[in-house]
Amino acid sequence: MxxxxxxxxxxxxxxxxxxxxxxxxxxxxxxxxxxxxxxxxxxxxxxxxxxxxxxxxxxxxxxxxxxxxxxxxxxxxxxxxxxxxxxxxxxxxxxxxxxxxxxxxxxxxxxxxxxxxxxxxxxxxxxxxxxxxxxxxxxxxxxxxxxxxxxxxxxxxxxxxxxxxxxxxxxxxxxxxxxxxxxxxxxxxxxxxxxxxxxxxxxxxxxxxxxxxxxxxxxxxxxxxxxxxxxxxxxxxxxxxxxxxxxxxxxxxxxxxxxxxxxxxxxxxxxxxxxxxxxxxxxxxxxxxxxxxxxxxxxxxxxxxxxxxxxxxxxxxxxxxxxxxxxxxxxxxxxxxxxxxxxxxxxxxxGGCVGSTGGGIKVFRIAALKKMMSREIFKIRTSKKASNSLIIDKEIVPTEEIHRISSLFFAWIFLLLIGGTISAAFSDLNGWQAFSGMFSALGNIGPCYISVQEMIQISPVVKITYIFGMLAGRLEIMPVLLLFSLKAWK
Amino acid sequence: MFIIIAGAGLVGSNLAKNLMLEKHDVVIIDKNQDKCDTVFADTGVIAITGSITSVDILKEAGIEKADVVVAATENDASNIVFAILSKTYNVPYIIGRINHPDYEKSYKAAGVNTLLNENEILVNQMLLKIHYPELTRVASIGGRQGNIYKLTVPKNGIIVGKTIKEIVQRADFPKECLFMSKISYKTKEFAIIHGDNILESNDEVFFIARLKVIGAITKLLTNTKKE
Known part of the structure; x- marks a missing residue:
């Protein structure tokens, strides 16, 4: 400071x-x-x-x-x-x-x-x-x-x-x-x-x-x-x-x-x-x-x-x-x-790669989510006693990390829905435009299907939502939710 | 082919890795969860945690459909039980890794088709390397009475530039030896050789020889001209 x-x-x-x-x-x-x-x-x-x-x-x-x-x-x-x-x-x-x-x-x-x-x-x-x-x-x-x-x-x-x-x-x-x-x-x-x-x-x-x-x-x-x-x-x-x-x-x-x-x-x-x-x-x-x-x-x-x-x-x-x-x-x-x-x-x-300046869920996590999906099929197909850890680059991904990635993914989708709902409720934009705004804010992108003129005129509620979205997306959601958790402040 | 390997130690997991690269279906069984996880992470083969002497586990692994099973643990007793169980499920081909020679007859009785003793293999190679450092044994034939060897022709060798016919007609050429093929140093090409072919320096030459003439043939091939 x-x-x-x-x-x-x-x-x-x-x-x-x-x-x-x-x-x-x-x-x-x-x-x-x-x-x-x-x-x-x-x-x-x-x-x-x-x-x-x-x-x-x-x-x-x-x-x-x-x-x-x-x-x-x-x-x-x-x-x-x-x-x-x-x-x-x-x-x-x-x-x-x-x-x-x-x-x-x-x-x-x-x-x-x-x-x-x-x-x-x-x-x-x-x-x-x-x-x-x-x-x-x-x-x-x-x-x-x-x-x-x-x-x-x-x-x-x-x-x-x-x-x-x-x-x-x-x-x-x-x-x-x-x-x-x-x-x-x-x-x-x-x-x-x-x-x-x-x-x-x-x-x-x-x-x-x-x-x-x-x-x-x-x-x-x-x-x-x-x-x-x-x-x-x-x-x-x-x-x-x-x-x-x-x-x-x-x-x-x-x-x-x-x-x-x-x-x-x-x-x-x-x-x-x-x-x-x-x-x-x-x-x-x-x-x-x-x-x-x-x-x-x-x-x-x-x-x-x-x-x-x-x-x-x-x-x-x-x-x-x-x-x-x-x-x-x-x-x-x-x-x-x-x-x-x-x-x-x-x-x-x-979004971009892990360890870059880009935002979004990150390519690595998408790869991990993809592997998690195929792992479920693998589990059904093979014996219950077979090893079924999540492997990325020949390394076992700890269960803790799997939980973190899946909850991040859920939180992301959830915030997109909330953001879309608020944008639509507090503006005259059509559904497609209103939905795209939060994608852009949460993913730290920039452009969306709302024009700059419309963005300037948009309701303060939507602007505050996007400010929150930008911050949440940038810090990968968890630290932001932590700010709202009373226990963390003790 | 569908192959089941018992034991995810160094031998088992290395074998699994190689078979995986050759696109075979491989299942590996080991009672140690960590070993299973490691081999799964490393190669992607299906690794089942459990005892190799348990029928349930073998069924989980798909023993009924296996084309080949390999008993590769360091425990002879477990290997033998695994072999017997495999035999009862009509596995067509069973390979055993014998650790102590005393178990050899038991392995045979259990129906193992091929028995490999890594100590013996290692010791033989070491003996050969001690006696004839230039030679590498490629394969054994007829219970090690004859072997196929590989040798690199030295630079100033007395046989360099000679045809096979000339070499074979020499008085010091042992009769119980036959040239098979060479990999040319210049062109890197593999060729089956006949009487007219010429050996150049640094060529890799392959020949088959009876055990007792190795000394003579090695001496002939590695002898160098006096300056």
Missing amino acids: FQSSIVYLIPLIIVVLYWGERAEGYKTVSAFLVPAGLSFVLGYILKKKTSSDKIGPTDSMLICGLAWIVVSAFGALPFVIGIDSSYLNGYFEAMSGFTTTGITVYSGLDSLPYSIIFWRALTQWLGGLGILSLFLVLIFSYGGFHHIYIAESHKIASSRPRPGLLNTLKILWGIYILFTISSILILSLEGMSVFDSVCHTFTALSTGGFSPHDISIEFYRSQGFKNYKLIEYTLTFIMMLGGMNFMIHYRVLKKDFKALWDNTEMRLWWKLILIFTVLIMINNLNHAGFFTSNTLKNITNYFGQLEECFRLSLFQVISILTTTGYATKDINSTFFPALAKQLFLVMMVI
Whole structure:
């Protein structure tokens, strides 16, 4: 908390750089100085008051849950002071940022002060950093089973890159910062303005999805950028990096390329990307009459259309699956027919890999749930005395973990239903739109079938529900439910 | 094939792993739950926890449908009971792992088709390696009277560049030996060899020989030219 006051000072650099442009001025300076001052004071008080007793798993979970709530409370202030937003909208935007969700309640982004735009991107980047740290803290406090999450289960001795929580944390942060710097460089080289490439890198790597432009990445195509195809492919790649387990990145950087294929999660990850992309491409091409029309006669046109369809489909699959939420085509547009729209909802539930900055239930858990299902069939088919443990990557998954995964899955579905019900009850949206909102909030995605304009006008009850959904999805539900359990506070 | 293995120790689980890779249906039985879980986690074969001498367990494992059973525990008495029970369920082929030679007749009486003694196999290989380090025995024929061996032709060997005919006609070539095939060092190809074929250095040559002439043939094949 104490140190976090410094964070608010970073956007001030941007204020100075763009002084005078887009209503940048004393107002935006105070927008960052006020929260900086407040969090400094609060941090000081907390430091005086808290005793350094040992922190157990319950405490650390509570702290994590609270941290996101408190940090967002301060993070909302720049929006409230800087652009005269209501506090609820500011809080919504800040929570959406820090949980790397990317649902926005502001439009006209292209004319907002640069420092505010930068602040949105920075919240997501910090959120991503927070998630990587949270991931480690949680597995270290659960203990025991953590090595399977780090996906080197067959080499127990080297299950963690290097022993110790702090060292692992340093490695994760190092990789995150390394990727950030190289992505900014590459995007700038491809013709994006430096400001845009910083913002996009911040929000792509953290799988957040805030963009400085109202129409997201489509901006570069519609503005006729020369390298727009390259920019789209590059961003696809950066989002994918953010959605993969950072321990895999560590192994790949150590030249252990087998890491990309030698574990259940990664294999399922590639398969999901392939299957979803192909299905959506076929759906789109079929819908556009590609297979029946005469385009086949014109070869250049043929490949052109195929490449465009591949690029847009792949971009959107990666964008939704990693829970980033950029768009090169609005997912609500007719470019994506009914099947594609349904698949997007499925992807929102699945989410990224364990140990990534992505949200959702996580690919690993989907793999585990799938195995649990086939195990039930195996049990019926074979002798009761036969071994029937759940095996992932040649490792037995403890019963405890199976219970945790199944209850998480149930809680997820349950919250989707509750969220859908509330959205429908408190708005004029149709059933399909209302249902999609909670998918997007809980999975920390960003876009849904509710347009930004509709989202701005939506009832405060729904906004609060989504704020809760974003937090619950980010912290994988249990810590949030813990906040509401009186016993945990004792 | 449907194969049941009794005993999930090192021998049993390794066998199960290899059979699994060859796409056979494998069931492994062991009384130790942990061993069963490990082999299941490692290979995915069906691993049943229970006694290999219990008819119930054997039925659970599907003994009535088994094509081959392997008694691979370190306990001869259990292995024999398992073999007898398998025989009563008409298992066509039973392999036994004998640990102590005293049980050999009992295994035969129990109806074991093939009996393997790992100590004996190991000891024979060790003896061979001590006497003739260059030789590797590939297979035994006629109760170990004759064996098939593998040998790598040395670099400056006196037989390098000679045809099989030339080698066989030498005075020091023992009569009770026959060349069969070689794997060429250059082309990595396997070939059945005849009189006209030439042996090159580093070729792997396979031959069959009676036990008593091994010394002579090894000496001939590994002799090197004097510089």
